[in-house]
Amino acid sequence: MDNTNRRKFVMNEEATLLLRGLIIGKVMTIVVIGGLLWWFLRPYTLVRKNAVSSSGQSSNPTLISGSTFNSVANVPVGSYNYGGSTAWAPIRQLVDSLIQSDRPELQLRYISPIEGSPGSNSGIRMLLNGQLDFAQLSRPLTEEEYTLAKQQGFTLEQRQVGIDGIAVAVNPSLQVPGLTVEQLQQIYLGQITNWKQVGGQDLPITPFSRNPENIDSVIFPTHTDVSKQQLGSNVQYISSTTEALRQVSKTPGGIYYGSARAIVPQCSVKPLPLGNTPTEFVPSYRQPLVTPEQCPRQRNQVNTEAIKNGSYPITTNLFVIIKQNNGKEEEAGEAYANLLLSDQGQQAIKQAGFAGVR
Known part of the structure; x- marks a missing residue:
């Protein structure tokens, strides 16, 4: 070449x-x-x-943008105080820690009341007094609370994010198939005082309760004003659910009611089914019942399906209370509620032992 x-x-x-x-x-x-x-x-x-339902159709488009924590818009930067119902404790432990991981710009700081015990009543009081930026309640707002807010120049909005059941705990040795809602109310009013009156053994009933001003779980209609004086003279008052369950486990005729999430998984007590009539008892737990001997290797799980579909007779709604004042407090409350209402938030609420709202 x-x-x-x-x-x-x-x-x-x-x-x-x-x-x-x-x-x-x-x-x-x-x-x-x-x-x-x-x-x-x-x-x-x-x-x-995530927005497509099982039928292949899109869900409400206003919920699409909130599918994950990261996709929720208008989340403010800063540290915000919140608190309220003790029933919310599992959400604060599990769900809020996930929010903090994904949205660290929104710093959530839980505040306990300086006076009195934590609860829905103290939470809304602290919100009205400016100690909280938004509150967590396990009951609806009252007309008086709406009025107090207006007198201070702002309004309140309650945003439902979940549903909790009211479970009844008794001593594991008690042999009673269940209680009707009316029977449970009569026990706490002092009208039923022996378990033989509801199909059990001849044994005095010892009801345990938190003070009415601190109660988050309500077994009486919301319009009924039940004070400490109206409850039975045999009712013993305790400071917390933990102490109440300890007392019930030591008292053969003991009984206590509270958040299903706080009662159902416990090993030392037995959750009792409830019904509107004696022929339709619905358990607060998923069947079959896990016995104390099987616990803690196994634990009872909350019957969230019955709580959500309304077949369980006593439920309470979980609300984020937003202070509508066109300020940072409103912005934080709105963002927190939207985070809990996202697909990721609703799934986390279910993992915490509550029923979601969708």
Whole structure:
């Protein structure tokens, strides 16, 4: 091969290599751009996927944007005080820790009351007094609380985010198939005082209760004003659910009611089914019942399906109380409620032992 042909051969090889480099470069550019598009559009894809129901139709579009904690908009930056119902403790432990991990810009600080015990009543009082930016209640707001807010120049909004059941705990040795709601009320009013009156053994009933002003779980209609004086003289008052369950486990005729999430998984007591009539008792736990001997290797789980569909007779709604004052407090309360109402938030609420609202 002469010099001329050799130069032509080398030039052709160089051209071929250059062309290959250009092609490879374009392919790599397309791959990189495609990868970036996939990454940025991934949240939208996940939201759309989660927004499609089993029937193949999209759910309410106002809920689509809140599919995950990261996709909730208008989350303020800063530290905010909150508190209230003791029934919310599992949500504060599990769900709020997940929120803090995904949205660290929203710093949540739980505040206990300086005077009195934690609860819905103290929570709304602290909100009205400016000690909390938003509150967690396990009961609806009262007309008096709405009025007090208006007198201070703002309004209150209650946003439901979950549902809790009211469970009844008795001593594991007690042999009673269940109670009607009316029987439970009569026990705490002092009208039924022996277990033989409701199909059990001849044994005095010892009802335990938190003070009425601190009660988060209500077994009487919300419009009924039941004070400490109206309850039976045999009712023994305790400071916490933990102490109440300890007393019930030591008292053969003991009984206590409270949040299903706080009672059902316990090993030392037995959750008792409730019903509107003696022929329709519904357990607060998922059957079959786990006995104390099987616990803690196994634990009873809350019957969230019955609580959500309304077949369980006593439930209470969980509310985020938002202070509507066009300020940072309102912004924080709105964001917190929206986080709990996202798909991720609702799933976390269920994992905490409550029923979601959707």
